[in-house]
Amino acid sequence: MRVDGEMQTQVDLGSLPFAEGGYLVVKRAVRGASPGHAIVVTGDAPELEVDLRAWCRAEGHGFDWQPAAGMARGQARILTGAAESARWAGARRATGDGGVDEDTVAEHPPRSWGLAARGATVEAGTPEFDFHLTDKIEVWSDDAARIYQQAVAAQWDPETAIPWNAAFELGHDLEDAVVQVMTYLIENETAALIVPSRFIAQLHPHFREVMQVLAVQAADEARHIEVFTRRARLKRTQLGRSTIGGQVSLKTLVEEPEFAIASFLLSVLGEGTFLSLLWFIERHAPDPVTEAVARLAAQDEARHVAFGLAHLSQHLGREPAFRPRLADAVRRRHDALRHTAALNDEVFDALLLMAAGSWEHDALRLGSRRVLQLIHDMDEGRRKRLVRLGFPEEEAAALSALHTRNFM
Ligand SMILES: [Fe+2]
Numbered sequence: 001m002r003v004d005g006e007m008q009t010q011v012d013l014g015s016l017p018f019a020e021g022g023y024l025v026v027k028r029a030v031r032g033a034s035p036g037h038a039i040v041v042t043g044d045a046p047e048l049e050v051d052l053r054a055w056c057r058a059e060g061h062g063f064d065w066q067p068a069a070g071m072a073r074g075q076a077r078i079l080t081g082a083a084e085s086a087r088w089a090g091a092r093r094a095t096g097d098g099g100v101d102e103d104t105v106a107e108h109p110p111r112s113w114g115l116a117a118r119g120a121t122v123e124a125g126t127p128e129f130d131f132h133l134t135d136k137i138e139v140w141s142d143d144a145a146r147i148y149q150q151a152v153a154a155q156w157d158p159e160t161a162i163p164w165n166a167a168f169e170l171g172h173d174l175e176d177a178v179v180q181v182m183t184y185l186i187e188n189e190t191a192a193l194i195v196p197s198r199f200i201a202q203l204h205p206h207f208r209e210v211m212q213v214l215a216v217q218a219a220d221e222a223r224h225i226e227v228f229t230r231r232a233r234l235k236r237t238q239l240g241r242s243t244i245g246g247q248v249s250l251k252t253l254v255e256e257p258e259f260a261i262a263s264f265l266l267s268v269l270g271e272g273t274f275l276s277l278l279w280f281i282e283r284h285a286p287d288p289v290t291e292a293v294a295r296l297a298a299q300d301e302a303r304h305v306a307f308g309l310a311h312l313s314q315h316l317g318r319e320p321a322f323r324p325r326l327a328d329a330v331r332r333r334h335d336a337l338r339h340t341a342a343l344n345d346e347v348f349d350a351l352l353l354m355a356a357g358s359w360e361h362d363a364l365r366l367g368s369r370r371v372l373q374l375i376h377d378m379d380e381g382r383r384k385r386l387v388r389l390g391f392p393e394e395e396a397a398a399l400s401a402l403h404t405r406n407f408m
C-alpha cells in the first residue's frame with residue numbers, strides 16, 4: 001500500500017521471534033519488493049529490534065526503529081537496498097536456452113555453472129570447475145536417460161542372483177580352466193571400471209544423464225569383478241595367470257585421454273567383443289555358478305555397448321568427419337600392440353577345454369571348433385557395430401581385424 005507517497009508492505013510477526021523463522025517472513029517481503037520500497041515490521045518478540053537491525057546491516061537494507069509512544073511494541077521500517085536484486089541480476093539459468101525450457105541441455109555449458117542442477121539459477125561469479133568434457137557433441141546421447149533407467153531397474157544382487165551353494169565338482173583341469181578364465185575376466189572388468197570412472201570426474205555435470213549412465217556402468221563392473229572373483233575362489237585359494245600382453249592391451253584403453261575414442265575402443269569394440277565371449281562362457285559353462293555369472297554380466301554389457309553406440313552415432317550424425325579419427329584410433333592401438341603376444345595361451349586353452357568339457361579327442365575337436373566359431377562371432381559382431389556407426393563394410397572388416405587380440 002502507499003503511505004505518505006511511499007510504497008509500503010506491512011509485516012506483523014506477532015510473537016514469532018526473528019531468529020526462529022521470523023526472518024523468513026521478512027525476507028519474503030523484501031524479495032517481493034522493488035528497491036526503495038519500504039517494509040514495516042511489527043512484533044512482540046523482545047529481540048526483534050536487535051536482530052532486525054543486524055540483519056538489515058548484513059543484507060544492505062536501510063533500517064529505522066520507531067518506538068511507538070505509549071505502547072509496548074515498536075515498529076521497524078526497512079528500506080530495501082539494491083544489494084539483493086543486484087546480487088541476482090547477473091545470474092543465469094543453467095539451461096541450453098536460458099530458461100525457456102528448464103531442462104534443455106546446453107551445447108557448451110560454462111564451467112562456472114559448476115555443480116549446479118540443470119535448470120537452477122546460478123549466481124554470477126561462482127567458481128569455475130576444472131571439467132574437461134564440456135561439449136555436448138562429444139558425450140551426449142538422447143538415449144542416456146532411458147539407458148540409465150533400464151540400468152537401475154536391472155541391478156542385481158550378487159548374493160541372491162547366483163546359486164553360490166549349488167553342488168558341483170569339476171575335474172581338476174576343468175576347474176583350473178574356469179579359474180583362469182575368471183582371472184582374465186577380472187583383469188578386463190577392472191579396466192572397464194576405471195575407464196568410465198575416470199571420465200565421470202572430467203564430465204560437466206550439466207550432462208547429468210551421461211554422468212549417471214557412467215556411474216551405474218562403473219557399479220556394474222564392480223559387481224562383475226565381485227562375482228568373477230567369487231567364482232574363481234569358490235573351490236580354489238589361488239587365482240590364474242595375468243600376462244604382459246593382456247595388461248599392455250588394457251593399458252592403452254585406460255590411458256586413452258579422449259572420451260569419445262575411449263568409449264569407441266572400450267564399449268563398441270571391447271565390450272562388444274566381450275558380449276560374444278560372455279555368452280560363449282554361459283553356453284559352455286561346466287557348472288551353474290559360472291553360467292550365472294557370465295549371463296548376468298553379459299546382460300549388463302549389452303547396455304554398455306548400447307550407450308557407446310548411442311552417443312557415438314549421435315556424434316557422427318552431427319560430425320561425420322569424426323569417423324576417420326575413430327578408424328585412426330583402431331590403427332594406432334594396433335600399431336602400439338603389434339609386438340605383444342596374442343591372447344594369452346592360458347586363456348585360449350582354458351576356453352577350449354571349457355567348450356570341450358573333457359579330454360576326449362572328439363570333445364577337444366568340438367571345443368576347438370567352438371572357439372574358432374567364437375572368434376568368428378566376435379569379428380562379425382564388431383563388423384556389424386562398425387557398420388552401424390556408418391563405416392563401409394570393407395573398412396569395417398579391416399578395422400575389426402585390427403582389434404586387439406586380448407578381446408577387450
Ligand atoms: Fe563388465
Ligand SMILES: [Fe+2]
Pocket residue numbers: 192221271300301304
Ligand atoms: Fe562393461
